[in-house]
Amino acid sequence: MAQKPSIPKGTRDFTAEEMAKRNYIFDTIRNVFHLFGFRQIETPAMENLSTLMGKYGEEGDRLLFKILNSGDYLNGVDKALIDNNETTRLAAKICEKGLRYDLTVPFARFVVQHRNDLQMPFKRFQIQPVWRADRPQKGRYREFYQCDADVVGSESLYNEVELLQMIDEVFARLGIRIAIKLNNRKVLAGIAEVIGAPDKLIDITVAIDKIEKIGLDKVNEELADRGLSEDAINALRPILSISGSLQERLDALSAILEGNETGSKGVEELKFVADTTVALGLRAELDLDVSLARGLNYYTGTIIEVKALDVEIGSITGGGRYDNLTGVFGMPGLSGVGISFGADRIYDVLNTLNLYPADTKAAAKIIFANFGAKEAEASLKVIKTLRQAGISAEIYPEAAKMKKQIGYADSMQIPFVGIIGESEMADNSVTIKNLASGEQQQVPVDKLIEILK
């Protein structure tokens, strides 16, 4: 036999059982997105490299999957690039297209390209795979799905309120208990200002983002290494130690940032978003977390992160407000806010907590045993009636031994076997066997539908 075929490392096949679970997650998210008036779009897997390059930093450029041009791709290529082994510059010559790296840049490209046809505010969602030439490791894949929802063209904080409700609804439907953590870029900027280190905003946020992992002392060490004065570090300490209820934290932060314009604006925004959301009723915990930064260079207002309460795993959803999504494509000043659900981690959480509904199975509800032509014909007629009633049903295609047919049903997790033999044909009935309990009964077809519904 030839060598067993395989797939590229970091990619996955999804079996029927896995797909049933994944579809349960995607369908739940999609249904909630629809309920909130978000509209699905899709963009091509391939984008021009000119669209993708320079958008994810040097590291990101390196991790883009590039597609070799068709035809005579060496035509006109300077051979010196090859002789000098300049692989990056050569790649730019022989590859025009790349696979999308995330959904954000293609979305920005979409907005700019179609801006004359788009009505603002534009509420879109997108559920598609992305590709990254990252080193594969546990939980990190080279192909994975992202589920993003964004509103662009509106600065209103009601959009934040809607997104938080959407997060709450998705995880309530999935049965996952969560905490939503909020922060605001303006609060971080205000903090940097009031502790006397306005130019150290990035250093501060990079360091304090690690507080949960490494603790306050190590964070302070890192802040010192990054050139923060002792005074600034001492001034920061009480801010990082703010505790109490959400309301108490907001009040404490408000007092610390009083008089600082940017910081106070940030607190005001946080208060509005939190108060309005809480007033509408939220099942999730809602927390303020001043150490939350998440790609700070991108976010300009609200910052959102979601943690599962019952499983130790990183953030399972995140997002925030940005002010310059499309500037890089020549359309500045478009504000937006968005969230992204981490489907792979949600999949792991549901598995760990065993939260999939009992009917999250790929299987038909009933399979009819096959005893030969006459019985099969009678079975197919009943199957047709079942399908008309919306019941997934099938026939075992061969008149194999009963044991084999039952074994098939069992391994496919089909809960019922239908049997039509002489006696059932005589009185237009079906014998239905419950594979879990072993019970069986002979019933007319309308009763069969009732049992299976």
Added chain:
Amino acid sequence: MAQKPSIPKGTRDFTAEEMAKRNYIFDTIRNVFHLFGFRQIETPAMENLSTLMGKYGEEGDRLLFKILNSGDYLNGVDKALIDNNETTRLAAKICEKGLRYDLTVPFARFVVQHRNDLQMPFKRFQIQPVWRADRPQKGRYREFYQCDADVVGSESLYNEVELLQMIDEVFARLGIRIAIKLNNRKVLAGIAEVIGAPDKLIDITVAIDKIEKIGLDKVNEELADRGLSEDAINALRPILSISGSLQERLDALSAILEGNETGSKGVEELKFVADTTVALGLRAELDLDVSLARGLNYYTGTIIEVKALDVEIGSITGGGRYDNLTGVFGMPGLSGVGISFGADRIYDVLNTLNLYPADTKAAAKIIFANFGAKEAEASLKVIKTLRQAGISAEIYPEAAKMKKQIGYADSMQIPFVGIIGESEMADNSVTIKNLASGEQQQVPVDKLIEILK
């Protein structure tokens, strides 16, 4: 402004309106697949080129999108390949992976790779995009979706019967009137034998496949060009002119092929499939078409093709039985039968005939006007109640001019606007405005739910 960004030629963005229509098609197909006990799988977009190369002929190899290796991809590459401009051999060195070209080869790879975990018969479906570096033209894209359903590991003709019913059900649900054409490779082989040209099977099928396009005379000319004797052409003529009902055609064919073992077996298979399917009740027309070949080198038994009756367009679904899906991966003798729905053509047919249901829209059912904080808060509470009742609802995020808000609702095709002002807040009601009729009425929330349901 920078140059307007664009996407690679032959690829498409799908807007919210287009996605709503596409999802209608995919959901219909998916639901029918489930109803018949087929299970969804997914395979990665990228496959190893060793899996893809040599499976689609020389032309196909050329049309594969190849992905440049990451890192130092020139390492160890013989520079002579570059100097001699041997682009094909060089590509094989600098690219290990390619984008999938269809769903069949990845499916075969999946079956072989997972054969120890798969229970036969294996009924799978797959709905995913494929990529081909074809010259783009009207109706031909470089990225497009395929929707395939196959049963492997069973030679039973009941699988054909199930697939035909599935086709019938999908198009009945979509409201597209169709004719299903059947043929059988064994019939074609039998015909080649009885007209005395058994070695000309491929030539005959390639030529007669064009009969609808170019007519019998031209087909006969081509047959002569391909070396068929006058006797053979004369013997073929009455076969190509078989007419009458399905039953009459089958009888005529049966008479012609009497005594020819292969041909008679083919007729017998056709009869069983047609009779069993018709007995179960079929809304589609079912025809025999001895000129139908469809990639003959692949199919070994039943051949299936579907045409729309009310739109001039090519085949909208096709398929057939094959006996060696996985042989190329070292697992010979696995028989299967499958069909593939042409989603892009079905999309065009539904558009041409205007067959999309009225609710195939991306839009929310109602949008609430925004008059400021107090009204917005009251609106959000009502919206929450609507969503709990499963009604898609949203709020206009800014307290903009009423005209602008109504204009937004209009252009989004949202049918109703909800209005909550002083008077509605006073008595817990909502004014609902029907944008199509202009009518409006002030109603309590439970009545609102009733109207929108």
